[in-house]
Amino acid sequence: MLELGLVAFGGALGAALRYVIGLLQVRLSDWPGWTGVLIANLIGSLLIGLAAGSADGGPWTHAFLMVGLCGALTTFSALALDLTVLIWIGAWRQLGWCLGLSLAGGIPLVVLGQALGQIWFGAAA
Template sequence: MTVLLIALGAALGAPLRYLTDRAVQARHDSPFPWGTLTVNVAGSLLLGAVAAVPAASAVTALVGTGFCGALTTWSTLSYETLRLAREGARFHAMANVLASVVAGLGAASLGCAVAHALTA
């Protein structure tokens, strides 16, 4: 049953990642991967909230592992950073790594804090 919940979450998260990435990136005339940053920060926020509250293992599998796992993407972050560096956009490459790590950790912390505040 757990594997099915993970698959269901992933089936929702992956298309949402693609659609969000394309919608956000279409609004920016920049080599910086704003779409990937957006989905990774949003997923970190949600995962922080899910991890902070006592939830059934089914909810954690569906939302945490499945949905957030498919919504966020470390591999695309890595690829886009490498692409930027190879294209000579070293500032954008470094900004991508720094913004992703700082914003991702900040979003996860915020999600955790908000979830704790709402459930206290």
């Protein structure tokens, strides 16, 4: 029961945070609309790496942080919708940036987070 509560709490927080990041991106920058989701996805990728690298596998780390917060802070459906629009309007450069930054940014950030998590919160720490 605690586990489900933590997933729901993390999910609420993560989704709200992604929404606010999107609003701030529109308000503060003239970057294209898909960059809001990109920023949320990159932050969440680093964060889930940190959590995965830490030695603590408790419910706060797993259910709250990884499944709930990181899971909902990041999103795939909004990314896929952005990609579909970019494909449809033929904005190939932007499509390349969106795809490239998501993958070549997100996956290395998971690895970096994992390494930092092992150093900062690992079994030996």
